[in-house]
Amino acid sequence: MNNIEKIIEIKDLKMTYGDKEVLKGINLDIYKGNIIGYIGSNGAGKSTTIKILLGLVKGYSGSVSIFGKDIENENNDYKQKIGYVPEIAKVYESLTAKEYLTFVGQIYGLSYEKCDDKARKLMRVLGIDYAYDSRLSSFSKGMKQKVVIISALLHNPDILFLDEPLSGLDANSLLLIKEILYKLKQEGKTIFYSSHIMEVVEKLSDRIILLNEGEIVADGNFEEIKDSSFDGSLEEIFNQLTGFKKHNDLSSEFVSILKEV
Template sequence: MIEFNNVSKDFSGKQAVSNLNLSIPNGKIFGFLGPNGAGKSTSIKMLTGILPVDSGSITVNGMDLTTHTLKIKQSMGYVPDRSDIFLRLKGMEYLNFIADMYQVPSEIRQSKIENLTKSFGIYESLNDHIQTYSHGMKQKIVVAGVLLHDPDIWILDEPLTGLDPKSAYKLKEMMREHADKGKIVFFSTHVLEVVEQICDEVAIINRGRLQFHGNMSEMKQKFKENENLEKMFLELTENG
């Protein structure tokens, strides 16, 4: 379980996240929604330890992030919202680098790399430099790298951006399988249809404050039963 406990973050006096309280249970696909600038990526970067928490605390399976940073990070796989990293490496060099970082045994890494990259249709491009990849291919190589060490917690910031329909379907299928094993998939997205399709729980944040947390049926009960997610999302975020 992931818990945000009164978490706040300021940038130059402007509050990006304000007293965020959020519980993300095991065995769920958890959708994190909000308009641009709402505080989604800031919250994710605090969860992954990229940004420090100004006040409050984040715990993962009862462990405080500030005191068990390395152990928690080892249990996570993080796909950032930008995939333009390590561009001068070849695809295979990048994946081996990630496997080394997470100490993936050499006897199993090659089969993992082959299975993941074939699933995403980039196996034949592993000897090419990442800077020659299309945006979608860059996204795929990052996702493949994140999944190499079988992390318990997947943290995906706009993971479907740039993916072709087949790869997007495969990733959504993998997300469901991961959650069904009792693990956590925490992802932000602007693709509201995906949230309706696969999310077990949803949280909506706007201007750094939590606007809603619950499952889809609870959200529809709060509004109109036949309302679609897009209309509910706009209503929740219109006035902040």
């Protein structure tokens, strides 16, 4: 792995909100062309890590380098090479898909003509080009998600951060987006993939990093994590590592309450 280009380097990353220590000393080296499954329960520190990498959150201690440069000392040029699909994507619903995508593309430095051409073609591939001139307020959740994915990829970024990117997509679209991610990996793109759908993370990721209460509790491919004294699916391993063992009792209690008369 030493011959592979290091894209992200995180050293002793800590973050505190008030009295709560959200990140407790994260150390990570991320290499070019990897799909990283970055998982953890709510509040584990996943979103905080990603927002720090995106330059959206300050006030942390430790260091974060992207493309070999400390982002604290950067002039934000590195953001031109990054794409981001947030868990809850907000689009300007009064705009048409064309207006929105050409606007986002120009922010990333593309010409209007190039944005327009690429956006229309990408919407055709995803099967929604018929709505290119329609307002986003008329789009279904799945259609909006496709537009957000296109907006994150339009400028052909080197690093892609995906937070629950498959939300609202139908089965065929799921298959297509997963195949696109594989092909982007083959092109040397680095993908940070955060999701609660463990089956997808297990199948998609070259490397899985599991956070629990602000600390890394597992790091490796699925087989390596499984071989380190764990057994079962990634979902079962996740529950073991995060200490959540009450799902059987709680589900029984929930159903029992439903049957009360």
